[in-house]
Amino acid sequence: MSRLISRKPYYTLAEVCERWSLSMADITAYSLEGELIVSIAVGGLPFAVSDIDHEEDGRPFHIPCGTRWHVGTIDLHRIEAFAVLEGGEAAVGRFLSAAGQLLEPLGEKDERAQIYVARDALVVRHAELERFEAAHAKLPPPEARVRSPSAPERRRGRGAPVKYDWEGALCEVVVMVNDEGVPETERELIDKVRDWFAAQIGPDNVPCDTSIKNRISRFWNRIKPDIGRPSALRSIHDVLTERPPENKRRAGS
Incomplete structure (x- = not known):
């Protein structure tokens, strides 16, 4: 059978x-x-x-x-x-x-x-x-892997492989803020980063919210909305206003 x-x-x-x-x-x-x-x-x-x-x-x-x-x-x-x-x-x-x-x-x-x-x-x-x-x-036959005593020994690289693409995630945060503006809360930004990871590597493999928060906290502290001051990443059309003509400025003075 x-x-x-x-x-x-x-x-x-x-x-x-x-x-x-x-x-x-x-x-x-x-x-x-x-x-x-x-x-x-x-x-x-x-x-x-x-x-x-x-x-x-x-x-x-x-x-x-x-x-x-x-x-x-x-x-x-x-x-x-x-x-x-x-x-x-x-x-x-x-x-x-x-x-x-x-x-x-x-x-x-x-x-x-x-x-x-x-x-x-x-x-x-x-x-x-x-x-x-x-x-x-993928390894060559055992006889081909025998190293000559005079040949230098190849050393393996140190350090653990990176598990999550944090650099890519932070780049995506910059794009999100530029296209959509600064989120109202840090919770909203964490959700957006989690959704990005889910789209990249699947919903079962995303980092936990605590890991995401630890990674984006410094970025968030620099861009978060703060009453009394404009955001550093507001769109250029929100920051620049049209300069009034010279004659109008003089007439109103």
Whole structure:
């Protein structure tokens, strides 16, 4: 009988080891180096959610975005993944969503908690399986990858990839203000930026409102309406008025 199902939402480590002819030690090595993301499946648990952003020097910081119940797969950071893979089990207190948000398990009183994760519970999401296979399909044969001892070693770039196009979002804010004028409230501007991200990357992948507010706050503080002074970004036709003829100005003086 031919196989009717060509894919699964996720695969056990035993399945991927057989598929790729790898050992569990190989999976551990790939995971520790960040080349393979392993996950667990949860049937509905509460998490504190934070966006992850980075300083200019690459150091990460978290922006709390509230709490939510999660159903589905969640990813392990490579450090926790190594602890589970190497030791067979470990208590894990932080996870990552597929969109890259930090998920921290919550206990009965909404305090930070940990999830006990066994190695047999680890899985690989279908999208991650395809990404891993595509990445290795582009590599040259092993014999071509053997580096001469005299050849200089190529160093990998440092720093995490940018998750959101904040520069593009701020450029869009300038266009919005120029075309539509300054919004009456910061809430309205946040909504416009969220709608822009939704159109670019989909409504399920947009940054939380707190992240957006942190990014646009300095810009908003410079352009927000202020009684008693004109906005710095009012349209030119609102700022310039027609100069009266010289004779009329003299007659009225």
